[in-house]
Amino acid sequence: MPIEDISEKTQLIQCFTPSMVAGRYDVTVAQTITAAKPVDGKYLPPPGPVAQASLAFDIDAARFVLNPADIYSVYPPEGQGGYFSESLPHIVFSRRTLPWERTIDGKPPVFQRAPEEEPRGVPRDPIKSPPVPWMALLLFEETEAPALTSRKLAELITPGPGIIGPAIAGKENTTANGLQLMPWEDAADSCNCIDITAAQFLEYIPALSAAALLAHSKKVRIVHKDRNGIVDLDDQDTALFSTIVGNRLPGSNQMNTAVLVSLEGFQDYIATNKGGAALKTISPDQQIVRMAALASWSFHNSGDTSFTTLINDLSLKPLVIGNTNVDAVLSKYLDTGYTAIQHLTRAGASIASWYHGPLVPQLSYQPATAVSFSSSDAALRYDTTTGMMDISFAAAWQLGRMLGLERQGFAKAVQAWRIAVKQAQIRKNKSDTVSKLMGAYPGDTIREKVISYLDGNNTAVSTGETLPGIGAEMGIPGEVQDFLGQLFCLKGIPFKYLVPDEKYLEKESLAFFYVDANWMAALMDGALSIGRSNRSQLIIDQAMAGNFLPAAYDVQQKVQVQEEDFFVLNVTGFLLRSNLVSGWRGIEIAAYDNQDQLLPAFRFERIDEDIFLGIFNGNVARVVITQPYEGLHFGVKIDNGQWEKDLKSTDSKGDIVINNSMNVNDALKQLINTKRIIDVGGLSIAMQQHLAADIFTSAEFAFQMVDSPVRKTFTIKQA
Template sequence: MSAPISKVKVQFIEYRQPPLDSGTYKVKVEQTIKTKKSQKITEEKFQNTLSFFVSGHRFARLNPDAIYAVFPPAGNLGEHSNALPHITLKRGTLPWERTINAADSDLPWLALLLFRESEKPTPQIIKLEEIKREKIPPKIKFTALNIDDEAGQTPEDELTVIDVPKKLLEQILPSQEDVALLAHVNQLTDADNKSLSEPLATILCNRLPKPGEVSTVHLVALENRYKGETNGVFDYQGAKEDDLIRLVSLTSWSFACVNSKHNFGTLLENINRNPDTLRLPSRENSDVDRYLDWGYVPLPHAFRQGDKTVSWYHSPLSSGKSPDRLSNPVPTADALVRYDSHNGLFDVSYAAAWQLGRMLTLQNQPIAVELFNWKRSQAQSLNQVQQQVLHLPFQEEISHDNQVPTAIANWFRDLELLKHIPFNYLVPDAQLLPPESLRFFWVDSYWVDCLQDGAFSIGRVTPTDLTTDAQTRTIDKSETEDQIITGFLLHSEVVSGWPGLEVEGYSEIVKNAEFAGSNKKLTILRKERLSDSILLCLFQREVKTVDLSLKGSSVNCGVDPFKKGDQITKGLRGLDGTQITPERKINVPLRNAELGVIDIKEMAKKLQQGLSCPEKFTSAQFAATTIEGSPKVRFCSKSI
């Protein structure tokens, strides 16, 4: 269970060097054998050398799984003109696995470049052999990187490059000092500085997006592109103003600054809450609305004989608490079909759950085999016990080992938390969860019981099997077996755009201005993204209030909001990230005001002076003092 939110803090770290840099290494082992007692055995040396290569990332496009988040989110239309775009990488050492300058191995080798719509270069996919100097056109400059020297590379390897005019690159490319300040590591820790998360590497951009335009950001590799022992400068190789500088792009994304309603807080504040639960719109028919109120949807139903009709179905995500409970196993799914004689329609919800549980377990062959074998051994044990009872009536106690194998118990716990359930069984109609909506629900315990009984029915064929299952079904359910499980589904751009979404649930209605006590905080049983834009969250007990916010590691850096023509400022924050006073600000120095390029080195100096910070001002301090505040949005259940 995670630590209380009040004790969680974000730790910023200047850099995180890998244990070994990329390159070839040799391990030489030497052993000498000699004896002092005999001259007949001559001294002899044995030695062996082992070579190995440490391959850090270099040219290939980054796998999407390697990226924790980008900001602003790809495709987002929100107003982010005061934000420094950034990318957060899951591998905390990646920016320091190489260097921009061979004279200083502590420097990162990656940087973010922001291009406006009129400046955007066209990415090209080429082969590795095509970046050799002799194969590059004269007007394009690219530093020779000794590409043939690294193991694991082949001339056919593909990479993505962009060609940027020198006169533009000179204006937007960060200096060596800026590159060092724009990359840092952050991780969540508790009050004792114990790590609560894996270290994440974040790279900031030195340029502000332009309002009303589309911006494209490229993560470029700058390995050994800077020269000089101290204060190295980018090596343009004598390029002229109109020449192109070739850069390797590891990933890129685009966004636009056109609509303030597409920010994190505004998206959530305008979320669709009508209705509050998963249900279709009213049809103004009392008989129909009675079903719709419980989340039912009419679906096509084909009978075995070929007849077709329409039947009711509802998912396990119900609009209220289910009073039913499956007390005994059933022989087939048909035993769970219900018929409403009043409207002439079937309810196939629980039959579908039972059949789904059976099919999911059969699909998981290792579990199906282990469950079948365990049930067979249990049946044999029960039979032996019965024989003992019949023939040994004076035996005082008969033992029977009924312990469930761990794998089987875990499978049934997963089913209880609705894992492995296809999405269309959870949300059978898109109207139940439209885009930009949040819906609360109860988990229907009877639906889950039917699901689990279907899973337990493996090998259940004869009436005797049914009787035996009734005796042996003592599956060790999770500790929440007798607990109420509720939750919510969120379908929003927030889920995809801000992966560091923090969720807190409370057992009481808490108004926006009130403080939510930790004693009312609920345990999260499951929090999972079902798709890029859909989040499922399950709580132990009844949830009545939900708070959504961003983890500290996901908060972006930037300057104070400003209007065109205004002096750009940044309010001072302490090294712990807290706002000092709204009045204490610095003027943000710009290398090029028209292009929105910030002089990061000078800005760091001003922040250091404004805070009277005597210690070295590194990328960690720069990140801590430029973070922007994150809103917390609260939702209270209307009907649960």
């Protein structure tokens, strides 16, 4: 059956190795002089170097501790439960080179070594001699999960009798030729460690050839992603990630723990291929292996929850509190986006008042000229039906004022602009007065005109006229435009003002909304109140028209209601609250209008662990949610207790298809043991043989192992 072409959204890449891996390097530069002319017909032999200089330097990289920002996402989702029996755990890094920035023996990869360092018979080709990552992802069942313990580096590299640690020498060991602590690393520093049995080490740690297949990179389009945490950009629309995949499938109906461990210093105990012999064997008196734990998370493999079930069960609703236990009068308020909240008045009384934020379930109309308030109290409204105050616009006005005062650059700019406008107006009035004086009073000289003025021969001059054009030619300060543009996009607005009650956001729901133009105008009015001038209304009108946004958007439309002119904001959006957000970071969401045009986003981000906010220019007609491509699941299928894996190929049209007749099902019977550990090397060989592929790197292996992304479209019927 045909599947979506993954290459349209992502590219699977074998690896990105840094130019130089972490470690110590020596550079020697020598200058040699040779004879410029022959002597007796012969060139003299070089006299040898006459100048020589050496430089020793170190290259650092993550080693015993990872920066949390380096981890972009994990799967299965941390702390969640669901059906994960068919998927290998994986961890996605936000940097393309992270798994290869070190090597397990401290030496450069084979294809980066000098010819004299090249091992005999080993090709200097990254495809034929793939680099091995310095980390591996192990999976433990509930009854065998090791304790994560903080230890000093000294306890890791010199663990004591009966325990094997990584072969990393301390700084005091000046004769060490292998791995060693760097000058800035201290044996008293701490890191997380796990102790596992020698039997677990030999069984769970993948062979070097398998470890190379379990690490790859991805180039992913990020047009429809929250960009928070995405730091390794190839260009504006694509980012690069790296991934480490485990080799063990989760145990059913139990808690599973995944631990990312460092393989550095254990090169002598890990075989090159499964079934082969390592350089060293673990002696009977050393039955514990201590490893640096770089990351860990737990999940419960039970039930049938998955990305597919979550997205299929997602409910579509307007952003309202759905409370059926209220009468018809109160239900009318809830249906229009209101909720009752505690309101502390200036007199100190605590009362219940109505409030709605800028995100409302119905289209709102703004007067042709936005209402301006002298204070927040002036924006209060009294509801005669319920006897309660409506504080929505008063809260918006006061919030705008507080945010404006908080941003010093804006506050100073708007005050300076107000003063400049006032001064320009005074100068203009004076100039106008003088001009009228010269033209309106009789006399051939200035002296005669002044005498006429003092005699009161013409009293028609008005020196207090306000000129309507003042300030427009001066331009609105960039700081003011920038701040109001951010307010228009609802950036920096506390979430409590956007969604005042958790009941608005039901779990596993996609709630759609309009942006209330009157609430937004009150917000702008409050911000400008700290430096109000006769041009404030002009600024608000321009801000509401979208003139201060980074690009020219058609955000405002003029409509007529009962022969009166009103404006509506052409701005809508959604709030998604779901385990899809918390469990699948980088989830892709695209919004389209009725003409199937992609809508540009004013605000598009995950604002809480399980809440995603999207605000768009235009009316959202449908929302498409897609599983993140950088986090596609690795796995096999279970059918009647038997493991299955169909392979992908291309049809006559060049489309990627899953060929049910081409699989490695028979091989899987021998390649997955009773503890659900997959012989990755053997599986890759079986795949390569079935596909008759000349090249089969970790990129080709990943392409065959990943599942097709899940996608669903939600149609929104706006009022």
